Amino acid sequence: MSLDIASSLTLPCGVTAKNRIAKAPMTEGLADPLNRATERHVRLYRKWAEGGAGILITGNVQVDRRYLERPGNVVIDQNGGLEELRAFAAAGTANGTLLFMQINHAGRQTPVRVNPTPVAPSDVALALPGNAFGAPRALLSDEIEDIIRRFIRVAEVAKETGFSGVQVHAAHGYLISEFLSPLANRRDDEWGGSLENRARLLRRVVQGIRTRVGADYPISVKLNSSDFQKGGFDLEDCLQVARWLEEDSVDLLEISGGNYENPAMMIGVRGAEEIRETTVTREAYFLDYAKSIRAATKIPLMVTGGFRSRAAMDAALEGGDVDVIGIGRPMCVDPDVPNALLASREAGAVSYEATIKPSKAGLGWFCLNLIRLADDQEPDREMAGADAITAYLANEDATAAALEDFKI
């Protein structure tokens, strides 16, 4: 029988997803001033669960409130909020849906409005114009051990409060991805230098989580196929890390790429001539990388980035290079995209692309529409890109200003 998006998938740990569509992780910015989950998460995830995806992956939940990706992130440190997490998990697991909590530390990509001095493997600042991100200081060894404990603790809380699984965020230039990168990680101790050392943080986190959550609980990792930067984490590195993650019994590897310096996850891979251009690879820009990763590991693979049409999704599954299709931006304006895709082989999730080109500048547009969904408002498909940026930045400043000075 041929595979398509409607086929179920049983992960190595034994848990089954009802179909092959996953809502990709997307930061919500909906937490309260103590960075706890709220009723707005509940409303949003209930809609997404009813929308038909087999798996929902949350936006990145932080292990330390000093180093957020965004002021409105959910944080699990010692800020309470367990009842709120239970309500969040109950909403996101309705309709037979699996809900994975994505766990993150933003590292040097912590915005300056959250912290002017973020931490990173080394004191290498982001090569970006403007002053949105402060120069980081290098982490001490005992601070790295503390971060590992925090990731493990957050995973335990996810399990205790009813989330169906966890995903460790090792992509997109946040802390674990910085450790993997020879450009950001210039350490000469056991955490830097060789790939084995650069991958030590990721592996210690994953191994530690597995020890605490048991063999039958899903652990996913989101990993860059490449950072697409000269001298950075590249496909060869990715293949080796994927082999190690198989040894560490990871259940689902989500493939993406890029970071804030080169946002390939949003705009596709620059230098597209490297890619064999078929209709499917033109739509799903990391699919060719997934082919190589598939040859290196048996971990079930999820590919995210650009997938819009049912035809491309089914072709990718049928081709055998991918097991789960990740969908991000369309879900910000239409939570029912998975149901529509499942209902028709002709379906395509293209509703927003007529108004705005997928680009980094468009990120605020998607964030604001996601918030409208959480607030039971209709999407604003006509929002102009420039207005969205201004409104998004004002929202971030207001959220940052409201944060309680909660010391951990």
Ligand SMILES: Cc1cc2nc3c(=O)[nH]c(=O)nc-3n(C[C@H](O)[C@H](O)[C@H](O)COP(=O)(O)O)c2cc1C
């Ligand atoms: C509003 C928004 C928020 C995002 N937040 C996250 C996040 O928290 N964690 C993550 O791994 N990726 C995040 N991403 C990236 C998506 O998971 C995905 O990789 C990207 O949108 C490409 O997929 P798409 O073409 O289907 O949108 C975000 C993307 C958008 C648009």
